[in-house]
Amino acid sequence: MRFLLRPKTGGLAILAAVIALLPLVLDNAFHFEIAITIGFNAIVCVGLNLLIGYAGQISLGHAAFVGLGAYGAGVLTASHGWDPLAAVGAASIGTGLLAFVVARPILRLQGHYLAMATLGLGIIIAIVLNIEDQITGGPDGMLVPPFSAFGWEPSDERQWYWLVGGFLWISVWLALNLIGSPVGRALRAVHGSEVAAEVVGVDTTHYKVLIFTVSAVLASLVGSLSAFYGMFITPNIASFFNSIEFVVMVVLGGMASTFGAVVGAAILTLLPQALTVLEDYEHLIFGLILMGVMIFMPRGLLPTLAGLRWRRRR
Amino acid sequence: MLSEFLQFLFSGVTLGATYALVALGFAIIFNASHVINFAQGEFVMIGGMATVALLGAGAPMPLAMLAAILLAATAGLLLEKFAVEPARGASVVTLIIITIGASIALRGVAQLVWGKQFHALPSFSGDVPLQVLGATLLPQSLWVLGVSAAVVVALFGFFNRTLLGKAILAASYNRDAAQLVGINVKFVLFLSFGLSGALGAVAGILVAPITFTHFEIGIMLGLKGFAAAILGGLGNGLGAVVGGLIVGIAEAMGAGYISSEYKDAIAFVLILLVLFVRPSGLFGRRGTERV
Amino acid sequence: MSLLRVDGLCKEFGGVHAIADLGFAIHPGTIHSIIGPNGAGKTTLFNLITGVYTPSAGRIWFDGVDVTGRRPSDLAARGMSRTFQNLQVFFNMTALENVMVGAHLHLDRGFLAALLGLPRIRRADAALGDEAARLMRFVGLDDFIGASADAMPYGALKRLEIARALAARPKMLLLDEPAAGLNPTESREIDNVIHKVAEQGVTVVLVEHDMRMVMEISDHVLVLDYGRKLTEGRPAEVREDPEVIAAYLGGQG
Numbered sequence: 001m002r003f004l005l006r007p008k009t010g011g012l013a014i015l016a017a018v019i020a021l022l023p024l025v026l027d028n029a030f031h032f033e034i035a036i037t038i039g040f041n042a043i044v045c046v047g048l049n050l051l052i053g054y055a056g057q058i059s060l061g062h063a064a065f066v067g068l069g070a071y072g073a074g075v076l077t078a079s080h081g082w083d084p085l086a087a088v089g090a091a092s093i094g095t096g097l098l099a100f101v102v103a104r105p106i107l108r109l110q111g112h113y114l115a116m117a118t119l120g121l122g123i124i125i126a127i128v129l130n131i132e133d134q135i136t137g138g139p140d141g142m143l144v145p146p147f148s149a150f151g152w153e154p155s156d157e158r159q160w161y162w163l164v165g166g167f168l169w170i171s172v173w174l175a176l177n178l179i180g181s182p183v184g185r186a187l188r189a190v191h192g193s194e195v196a197a198e199v200v201g202v203d204t205t206h207y208k209v210l211i212f213t214v215s216a217v218l219a220s221l222v223g224s225l226s227a228f229y230g231m232f233i234t235p236n237i238a239s240f241f242n243s244i245e246f247v248v249m250v251v252l253g254g255m256a257s258t259f260g261a262v263v264g265a266a267i268l269t270l271l272p273q274a275l276t277v278l279e280d281y282e283h284l285i286f287g288l289i290l291m292g293v294m295i296f297m298p299r300g301l302l303p304t305l306a307g308l309r310w311r312r313r314r
Numbered sequence: 315m316l317s318e319f320l321q322f323l324f325s326g327v328t329l330g331a332t333y334a335l336v337a338l339g340f341a342i343i344f345n346a347s348h349v350i351n352f353a354q355g356e357f358v359m360i361g362g363m364a365t366v367a368l369l370g371a372g373a374p375m376p377l378a379m380l381a382a383i384l385l386a387a388t389a390g391l392l393l394e395k396f397a398v399e400p401a402r403g404a405s406v407v408t409l410i411i412i413t414i415g416a417s418i419a420l421r422g423v424a425q426l427v428w429g430k431q432f433h434a435l436p437s438f439s440g441d442v443p444l445q446v447l448g449a450t451l452l453p454q455s456l457w458v459l460g461v462s463a464a465v466v467v468a469l470f471g472f473f474n475r476t477l478l479g480k481a482i483l484a485a486s487y488n489r490d491a492a493q494l495v496g497i498n499v500k501f502v503l504f505l506s507f508g509l510s511g512a513l514g515a516v517a518g519i520l521v522a523p524i525t526f527t528h529f530e531i532g533i534m535l536g537l538k539g540f541a542a543a544i545l546g547g548l549g550n551g552l553g554a555v556v557g558g559l560i561v562g563i564a565e566a567m568g569a570g571y572i573s574s575e576y577k578d579a580i581a582f583v584l585i586l587l588v589l590f591v592r593p594s595g596l597f598g599r600r601g602t603e604r605v
Numbered sequence: 606m607s608l609l610r611v612d613g614l615c616k617e618f619g620g621v622h623a624i625a626d627l628g629f630a631i632h633p634g635t636i637h638s639i640i641g642p643n644g645a646g647k648t649t650l651f652n653l654i655t656g657v658y659t660p661s662a663g664r665i666w667f668d669g670v671d672v673t674g675r676r677p678s679d680l681a682a683r684g685m686s687r688t689f690q691n692l693q694v695f696f697n698m699t700a701l702e703n704v705m706v707g708a709h710l711h712l713d714r715g716f717l718a719a720l721l722g723l724p725r726i727r728r729a730d731a732a733l734g735d736e737a738a739r740l741m742r743f744v745g746l747d748d749f750i751g752a753s754a755d756a757m758p759y760g761a762l763k764r765l766e767i768a769r770a771l772a773a774r775p776k777m778l779l780l781d782e783p784a785a786g787l788n789p790t791e792s793r794e795i796d797n798v799i800h801k802v803a804e805q806g807v808t809v810v811l812v813e814h815d816m817r818m819v820m821e822i823s824d825h826v827l828v829l830d831y832g833r834k835l836t837e838g839r840p841a842e843v844r845e846d847p848e849v850i851a852a853y854l855g856g857q858g
Contacts, residue, residue, distance in 0.1 A: 280425070
């Protein structure tokens with residue numbers, strides 16, 4: 001049982017247990033839907049955390065990649081009759097290529113300039129999805145046919161739950177592998193000091209471009225799958241507000257903590273559900289909670305809680 | 315031809331003057347605190363919405379405007395005191411999220427107090443358009459340009475002529491050195507948020523008669539103002555004004571000659587192109603890393 | 606043949622010549638010091654040699670190849686490594702990980718292998734951890750092997766940078782003021798480390814203000830003043846040079 005105490009294997013075991021046991025307490029389709037949404041958001045955040053938390057590069061436009069994945073898959077299947085799996089693949093390759101091409105000039109920028117550029121990119125993509133209504137259906141959205149892979153079609157919420165849960169677990173596993181490898185160290189070195197990373201031979205541009213592309217592809221995959229799951233998409237999926245929400249999830253859970261990103265995604269997906277009872281006060285309270293958490297726990301939830309526990313043990 | 319061009323230019327300069335005021339708000343806060351205040355657009359919204367509400371409650375126009383400006387300034391001061399000040403030393407991303415949280419909360423309050431409808435503010439001096447070489451110019455545009463120009467001149471006077479203004483500048487160049495020569499850096503920070511709030515409100519009141527106003531009007535205005543501030547080079551006052559005008563004119567020209575549907579994208583396409591060529595904006599200092 | 610050759614090197618910052626028409630050569634296996642008054646352009650020269658800055662004019666050859674304008678990571682792959690005057694430590698990592706990053710070029714950097722956490726990646730990393738710990742002991746950081754970088758004192762961080770640079774297995778190691786801010790005992794320990802490094806055949810280039818150190822350990826000294834070469838030679842020759850004495854005392858020769 002010692003392996004449970006190691007952060008990586010222990011964390012993966014806990015995550016597997018949570019995913020496996022959660023259906024026992026989910027007692028209707030709506031609960032499953034929320035759990036699935038948490039899973040989708042968490043996967044995007046695991047990727048985004050590699051970029052923001054580990055490599056130290058902010059992106060205020062990642063929802064756009066989710067949007068490209070969703071519309072790529074949606075348009076290819078609905079309007080061109082593609083096989084869903086092929087459409088998912090094509091959308092993620094297309095999104096990855098776009099991210100790869102823009103990453104080089106964008107990631108030369110630092111700090112607020114980088115924030116501006118990623119924000120701008122995201123807004124431009126969201127506007128294109130809104131305006132090109134011949135292809136995307138515009139603000140009214142578009143219908144997406146059901147998903148199927150190798151003849152299997154997820155028929156109910158429960159099956160989707162296992163699909164997304166498995167996808168989440170694998171993403172976390174891959175991210176943890178990456179972080180513990182020379183590639184992960186190089187990413188953290190880019191965050192720590194770019195010039196010092198360069199002089200020991202870390203090609204900082206290469207790693208920034210790499211991780212930006214990887215996180216974009218992951219976002220695109222989530223976008224595609226969520227489009228099939230919801231069977232209806234609107235350009236709202238790529239909105240600036242959604243981009244911000246992903247960043248907030250990452251930072252709220254704790255930057256440079258993969259499990260933190262998952263926790264952040266869970267909390268921020270559940271919070272608005274809980275706040276709907278406040279009706280008109282929803283946004284006000286949501287904003288205040290956001291500010292409060294960031295002011296009092298600037299390092300995010302998980303690292304702060306871990307720090308508390310560590311201090312008590314001493 | 316000429317009249318069409320002039321028409322686009324008028325609307326571009328009017329828009330640009332508004333963006334310039336918003337961008338100046340970003341620049342002032344950035345200089346004092348190195349915070350990008352994503353709630354800047356909400357100050358603009360408060361200016362317009364509060365003026366409309368006070369007018370509706372029977373207050374005379376000048377009084378309503380003054381009160382709206384004071385309200386936005388107060389919002390700025392509160393933001394500094396209760397959100398930015400306690401988070402000193404937090405990372406850039408954390409500070410960005412705090413101000414985004416503030417913007418969501420401010421929109422939440424506005425929606426509660428003033429509702430979700432669009433509101434119109436009457437023009438300051440009628441709606442009879444002036445004819446200039448075949449193009450029409452709204453009197454309100456002249457108000458926007460005139461007041462914006464006056465505000466910019468006043469600000470430059472404030473920062474270069476008055477002791478307080480110079481203290482703010484000194485604190486922005488070097489916090490520690492300013493503290494050492496006796497400048498109350500904390501107060502400077504506090505003040506800069508108030509000043510930015512007031513500036514935003516002025517912009518909001520000036521454009522309200524042209525664009526209508528709404529509790530979410532600040533989102534796009536804020537983002538475009540941010541684009542303008544970055545375009546000119548963050549923290550550069552003159553850069554912010556020029557950046558605002560460039561964004562406004564590009565937007566009006568793009569909407570007129572290329573595609574009116576993509577109007578809102580133009581500012582961001584422009585900023586991306588500029589940043590690809592000049593990573594520190596048009597007038598930003600090109601830093602050489604000291605190691 | 607020289608390991609490093611610099612010819613007609615210039616660097617301007619907004620009209621100010623930080624380095625002007627500089628030429629010199631460094632032979633392999635020597636300890637080479639660059640000295641000069643404050644603002645003489647020593648650190649700028651380091652930044653030019655290691656590719657952090659791009660020269661305004663002139664050429665740099667390293668190991669027989671023209672490397673002018675190459676990126677630092679490219680130069681590192683060719684065997685150049687350095688430390689910094691203003692610490693550039695990865696404070697978001699442990700001390701050991703800092704050193705491990707230094708060995709980046711000697712590792713399997715394949716993305717897919719890393720993603721899948723292949724056993725060979727983990728085995729190589731475990732071996733690297735031992736090697737990094739050995740390097741930390743080599744520079745005298747025995748007590749900090751398990752430490753987090755942000756919990757280490759200044760003197761230890763300066764050595765950590767040396768260990769990190771050594772992990773890259775350089776042909777040439779450039780040290781920018783390794784003794785600055787250290788007490789005399791610590792500074793003598795750095796002397797020792799530099800000697801041990803040189804004995805292993807690594808060419809050491811040093812920017813230093815501590816004249817005791819420079820005169821004791823250098824084979825060759827280059828003196829800069831206002832970005833130009835004032836003189837160069839063996840420590841004893843340089844010490845006697847009237848121009849050098851004048852530059853340091855601020856007199857008029």
